[in-house]
Each structure stands twice: as structure tokens, then as C-alpha cells.
Amino acid sequence: AQNTPVTVVGLGPMGLALATALTEKGHPTTVWNRTPEKARDLVARGARLAPSVADAVAASPLTLVCLKDYAALYEALGPVGGAAAGRALVNLSSGTPKEAHAAASWAAERDLAYLDGAIMVPPPLVGDPESVFLYSGPREVFDAHRSTLASLGDPRYLGFDPGLAVLHNAALLGLMYATMNGFLHATALVGSAGVPAAEFADLAVNRFLPTVVDATLVEQAPNLDAGHYPGDLGTMEMNLNALEHIALACEEQGVYTGQPRLMRDIAAQAIADGHGGSNYLAVFEVFRKAAA
Ligand code: NDP
Known part of the structure; x- marks a missing residue:
């Protein structure tokens, strides 16, 4: 309910956005920050x-923690004593699955319910009902605070393992950076011939990208789970040929070759692993193996 009290610890750009959205939606909001002037x-x-x-x-049943990292969490919340026992903490700071597991144990030792979380939007979109927030930890903690969390955006529960939220965050941000780098590198390559970014962006983003990153990837996802990569419409060998040409074109044009060479090497590894006749999605096997 919108009259449920909430505490926000951490008032960087994101913590300020969280506290502002909660205040605007009518939650009695308590805040704390190492540098109190930011309040x-x-x-x-x-x-x-x-x-x-x-x-x-101690002031609210639920505290959102939004600090730089987990080290800052321990530093900031170290002085929290028994008076807060039984309250819930939702940690929205950036980190790794291992750090999330350690923080869940730290909270359990202090008799605090704990959810780990990740914010998938920038500060100006906090409070928009479409903005995705990811949470992991005990289901009952999520359910108990779901309506308060809904004041920030669209709360998605990922499962009991507290590391799942930051794991999804790392995966989705990796996707974001790879996609942004793909666009920026492509723009640099045509820019080497004097094509302005303002001209290329429409072709690249509005026309080409939607043919590459679209629902067919969702349709293909079960084939990733099954390790099934039929190469009848195009093989890894064909893709390696294209990737070689991208790297060579970059060399000729004098733009950065590291990014295309990395992609070429990944496809070459897939071929070395026996996927020369598979379709391009078989690079998933290279990624999966390195992760194991
Ligand atoms: P920062 O990551 O710079 O975090 C700033 C906050 O951390 C401030 O409250 C700062 O306190 C506090 N802090 C840092 N070190 C310590 C410490 N040792 N002890 C106590 N407090 C400390 O800014 P953001 O607000 O942007 O980000 C907060 C979290 O949200 C990060 O983990 C970030 O990854 C995540 N996030 C941010 C997004 C964004 O676009 N900004 C988007 C999605 C997630 P003080 O004010 O005193 O310096």
C-alpha cells in the first residue's frame, strides 16, 4: 500500500531517484546517506x-539499500544493531552473485530478511510502472513487500537464490554493452569514409538491427537449450568468412580492429570445436564452455 513506510539508504543519483519516487507516491520515506547534505x-x-x-x-519495515557496491553496504550498515531485527533489506547495489550470497548471510546473522535486487533503468525512469526491477531471495519476503516495490516500477521475482538478480543484471548489461559497441564500431567503420553518424544511424538502427535482434531469437532459444544448430541456411564457416572480411575492412580503413578480431576468434574457436557446419548460434557452445 502507498502509505507503507520505506527507508532508503544511499543518496547517489539512483538512491535519490528511489527516495523521490517513494515520497511522490505517498510513502512516508526515511533516508540516510554518508553525506547527509544530499538529502x-x-x-x-x-x-x-x-x-x-x-x-x-529501524524506522520502516523495508529498507532499500542503494550504494556504490557491497563494500559500501558493510561500511554503511555496520552500525545497524538489534533494534532493526525483523526488518527487511533490499540491496540494489551493483555486485556479483558471490557478493549477493555473502550479503544474504550477513543479513541472516543480524536477523534481517534479505532480498537482492537490480535496477534495469536509469534514474529518470524510476517510478514508471514499466521500469523493470529484478529481485531474488525468499519468495515470502518478496511477496510481503511487493506492493511497496511496485511503487518503483515493475518488480520481477527471479527465484530463491539471492545471486540471481545480480547475475541477470550482469547478463543484461553485457548484452547492452555488446549491442552499443556493435553500433558504435559500425558507425566508426562507415565514418572512416566520411559517412556521418546521423546518416548511418537510421539505416543501422531502424532498418537493419530489427532484422537481426528480433523475435526469431526468442523462437531459436529452445535450440540453444537443446544444443541444436542446423546449418542448412548458413554455416559457421560462412560466418567466419564474413568476420574475416570485417576485420580486414577495419584494418584497411584504419579503425579499431580488436572488436571484430575478437568476434572472428570466437567463430574460429567454434569451428575448432567441431561446429564448422553448424549455424552461427553454435558460438553459444564456446561461451557456455568458458563459463563452466
Ligand atoms: P554511486 O554508484 O556512485 O553510489 C553513490 C552512493 O554510494 C552514495 O550514497 C555514496 O555516499 C555511497 N557510498 C559510496 N561509498 C560508500 C561508503 N564507503 N560508505 C557509505 N556510503 C558509500 O551512484 P548511483 O546512485 O548512481 O548508484 C548506486 C547503485 O545503483 C550502484 O550500485 C549502481 O550500479 C546502481 N545503479 C545505478 C544506475 C544509474 O544509472 N545511476 C542504474 C542502475 C543501477 P556519499 O553520497 O556519501 O558519497
């Missing part, structure tokens, strides 16, 4: 600045 605007909007982090966590 000034929030207090003017009706939030309460707690005198200590222990007071902040």
Missing part, C-alpha cells in the same frame, strides 16, 4: 532524514 531536496519534499543509519533501518 536536502528530499527533506523539502517531505522525506525524513534519519540521525543515524540504525535509526533509519
Whole structure:
């Protein structure tokens, strides 16, 4: 319910966005930050600045922690004592699955319910009902606080393993950076012949990209699970040939060759592993093996 009290620990750009959205939606909001001056605007909007982090966590059934990393979490929340026992913490700081597991144990030792989370949007989109927030940890903790979490966006529960939220975050951000780099590198390559980014972007993003990253990848996903890569419409050998030409074109044009060479090497590895006649999706086997 929108009158449920919430605490926000951490008032960087993201913590400020969280606390602002909660205040605007009517939640009595308590905040704490190492640098208390950052709470000034929030207090003017009706939030309460707690005198200590222990007071902040004790003030609400749910505390959202949004700090730089897990080290900052331990540093900031170290002074939280028994007065906060029984409260729930949702940690939205960036980290790794191992760090999330350690934080879940840390919270259990202090009798705090714990969810790990990840925010999949930038600060200006916090509070939009479409904005995806990922959570993992005990289902009952998620269910107990779901309606409060819904004030921030679209809360998605991923499972009991507390590492799942940051694992999905790393995977999705990896996808984002690979896609952004693909676009930027392509733009640099045509730019070497004087083509302005403003001209290329329409062709690349509006016309070409939707033919590559689309629902057919979703349709193909069961084949990834099954390890089934029929090469009848195009083989890995054919793709390696294309990748060689991309790397050579970059060399000729004097643009960065590291990114295309890496992609070429991945396809070459797939062929060395016996996937020369498979379709391109068989590079999934290279990625999977390195991850094991
Ligand atoms: P930062 O990652 O810079 O985090 C700033 C916050 O961390 C401030 O509250 C800062 O306190 C605090 N902090 C840092 N070190 C310590 C410490 N040792 N002890 C106590 N507090 C500390 O900024 P953001 O707000 O942007 O990000 C917060 C989290 O949200 C990060 O993990 C980030 O990955 C994640 N995130 C951010 C997004 C964004 O677009 N900004 C998008 C999605 C996730 P102080 O003010 O005193 O310096």
C-alpha cells in the first residue's frame, strides 16, 4: 500500500531517484546517506532524514539499500544493531552473485530478511510502472513487500537464490554493452569514409538491427537449450568468412580492429570445436564452455 513506510539508504543519483519516487507516491520515506547534505531536496519534499543509519533501518519495515557496491553496504550498515531485527533489506547495489550470497548471510546473522535486487533503468525512469526491477531471495519476503516495490516500477521475482538478480543484471548489461559497441564500431567503420553518424544511424538502427535482434531469437532459444544448430541456411564457416572480411575492412580503413578480431576468434574457436557446419548460434557452445 502507498502509505507503507520505506527507508532508503544511499543518496547517489539512483538512491535519490528511489527516495523521490517513494515520497511522490505517498510513502512516508526515511533516508540516510554518508553525506547527509544530499538529502536536502528530499527533506523539502517531505522525506525524513534519519540521525543515524540504525535509526533509519529501524524506522520502516523495508529498507532499500542503494550504494556504490557491497563494500559500501558493510561500511554503511555496520552500525545497524538489534533494534532493526525483523526488518527487511533490499540491496540494489551493483555486485556479483558471490557478493549477493555473502550479503544474504550477513543479513541472516543480524536477523534481517534479505532480498537482492537490480535496477534495469536509469534514474529518470524510476517510478514508471514499466521500469523493470529484478529481485531474488525468499519468495515470502518478496511477496510481503511487493506492493511497496511496485511503487518503483515493475518488480520481477527471479527465484530463491539471492545471486540471481545480480547475475541477470550482469547478463543484461553485457548484452547492452555488446549491442552499443556493435553500433558504435559500425558507425566508426562507415565514418572512416566520411559517412556521418546521423546518416548511418537510421539505416543501422531502424532498418537493419530489427532484422537481426528480433523475435526469431526468442523462437531459436529452445535450440540453444537443446544444443541444436542446423546449418542448412548458413554455416559457421560462412560466418567466419564474413568476420574475416570485417576485420580486414577495419584494418584497411584504419579503425579499431580488436572488436571484430575478437568476434572472428570466437567463430574460429567454434569451428575448432567441431561446429564448422553448424549455424552461427553454435558460438553459444564456446561461451557456455568458458563459463563452466
Ligand atoms: P554511486 O554508484 O556512485 O553510489 C553513490 C552512493 O554510494 C552514495 O550514497 C555514496 O555516499 C555511497 N557510498 C559510496 N561509498 C560508500 C561508503 N564507503 N560508505 C557509505 N556510503 C558509500 O551512484 P548511483 O546512485 O548512481 O548508484 C548506486 C547503485 O545503483 C550502484 O550500485 C549502481 O550500479 C546502481 N545503479 C545505478 C544506475 C544509474 O544509472 N545511476 C542504474 C542502475 C543501477 P556519499 O553520497 O556519501 O558519497
